[in-house]
Amino acid sequence: MAGRHLKELFKAFQTHDELTFRRVATEIIEEEESKHHNALARDLRRLLVAGGSPVDTGSTVLIPSPPKDREGEWDLGEVREPSRMLDDLILDPHLVADLDSLVNEVQQWPALDSAGIPRRQRLLLEGPPGCGKTTAAEALAHELGRPFLLVRLDAVVSSYLGETASNLRRILDYADQAPFVVLFDEFDALGRSRDDHAEHGEMKRVVTAFLQMTDRYNGPSLLLAATNHSGLLDHALWRRFDEVLTFRKPTVHEFRRLLRLRLRTTAYRGLDIDRYASKLQGLPHAAAEKLVSDARREAILRGGSRVEARDFEAALPSITRRPW
Ligand SMILES: Nc1ncnc2c1ncn2[C@@H]1O[C@H](COP(=O)(O)OP(=O)(O)O)[C@@H](O)[C@H]1O
Numbered sequence: 032m033a034g035r036h037l038k039e040l041f042k043a044f045q046t047h048d049e050l051t052f053r054r055v056a057t058e059i060i061e062e063e064e065s066k067h068h069n070a071l072a073r074d075l076r077r078l079l080v081a082g083g084s085p086v087d088t089g090s091t092v093l094i095p096s097p098p099k100d101r102e103g104e105w106d107l108g109e110v111r112e113p114s115r116m117l118d119d120l121i122l123d124p125h126l127v128a129d130l131d132s133l134v135n136e137v138q139q140w141p142a143l144d145s146a147g148i149p150r151r152q153r154l155l156l157e158g159p160p161g162c163g164k165t166t167a168a169e170a171l172a173h174e175l176g177r178p179f180l181l182v183r184l185d186a187v188v189s190s191y192l193g194e195t196a197s198n199l200r201r202i203l204d205y206a207d208q209a210p211f212v213v214l215f216d217e218f219d220a221l222g223r224s225r226d227d228h229a230e231h232g233e234m235k236r237v238v239t240a241f242l243q244m245t246d247r248y249n250g251p252s253l254l255l256a257a258t259n260h261s262g263l264l265d266h267a268l269w270r271r272f273d274e275v276l277t278f279r280k281p282t283v284h285e286f287r288r289l290l291r292l293r294l295r296t297t298a299y300r301g302l303d304i305d306r307y308a309s310k311l312q313g314l315p316h317a318a319a320e321k322l323v324s325d326a327r328r329e330a331i332l333r334g335g336s337r338v339e340a341r342d343f344e345a346a347l348p349s350i351t352r353r354p355w
């Protein structure tokens with residue numbers, strides 16, 4: 032461990048600066064990982080995650096609040112302790128492999144840095160709504176033991192000329208203070224002004240500004256942007272991300288696995304999982320999740336102790352009818 036790290040740790044302790052503490056601690060862990068001191072790194076990471084929430088600060092820990100917009104009216108982001116895990120998600124095996132390798136890569140940034148190999152640090156998550164983009168971003172933060180910074184794009188996007196770009200600058204400066212997983216969710220909203228309808232030229236301009244600002248970003252954070260509408264922008268722009276991860280709607284087989292996963296902690300009897308999985312075909316993962324929770328509600332409301340076929344049958348029509 033470098034003397035610089037030790038000094039920074041002591042200083043963070045003295046000033047009750049938990050964000051700095053976590054950043055330095057993460058750097059130390061990543062350094063140990065790059066030296067293949069895996070057992071030590073794993074123990075340290077466990078201690079850091081078990082150390083509790085960086086958000087629920089109690090009285091002793093000082094965490095800088097996320098920045099506000101120019102008028103000081105809106106928070107531009109929100110720091111959350113991630114609770115979802117990649118195991119909560121049923122995803123295409125290729126995507127699972129990509130996400131696992133991303134976790135492994137981020138943990139080894141120091142090794143890439145010393146070899147002069149560029150990090151993949153700015154990624155686009157694209158695909159239809161309800162297929163796990165937001166959840167996967169949070170799960171990545173959880174797997175990496177990092178706080179999750181959710182950018183509030185509705186606050187970032189300003190109708191004042193040039194203000195959207197300064198808001199982006201503010202949030203990126205904030206993300207430089209600690210190793211966050213940052214999510215620019217509903218990223219396509221960047222091109223919409225508060226007053227206007229989406230306008231292609233404007234969207235392209237703001238997304239280009241974002242890409243320029245983050246072009247050679249090699250701060251401590253992992254930057255993720257998610258969109259339901261990658262078709263709105265031309266491919267030349269998407270290609271400038273270090274990686275594009277595509278989320279797809281589930282297959283019937285994946286629906287079966289997902290229904291079983293969501294029923295794992297529930298008592299049930301006589302359910303025809305195959306039938307419900309086929310009924311859900313063409314819908315996003317979120318539909319299966321809602322089907323299970325609606326059926327559980329039905330069971331409770333009729334005073335049943337288990338979820339039964341009639342609960343699923345009662346819940347199904349509204350799931351398949353509603354727009355997703
Ligand atoms: N691949 C998935 N596997 C399991 N559950 C999922 C998946 N995708 C979405 N969900 C569930 O659906 C809900 C919405 O997912 P979300 O991550 O917000 O989707 P998106 O950001 O792609 O619109 C979440 O509660 C999540 O648990």
Ligand SMILES: [Mg+2]
Pocket residue numbers: 161164165166216217257
């Ligand atoms: Mg989302």
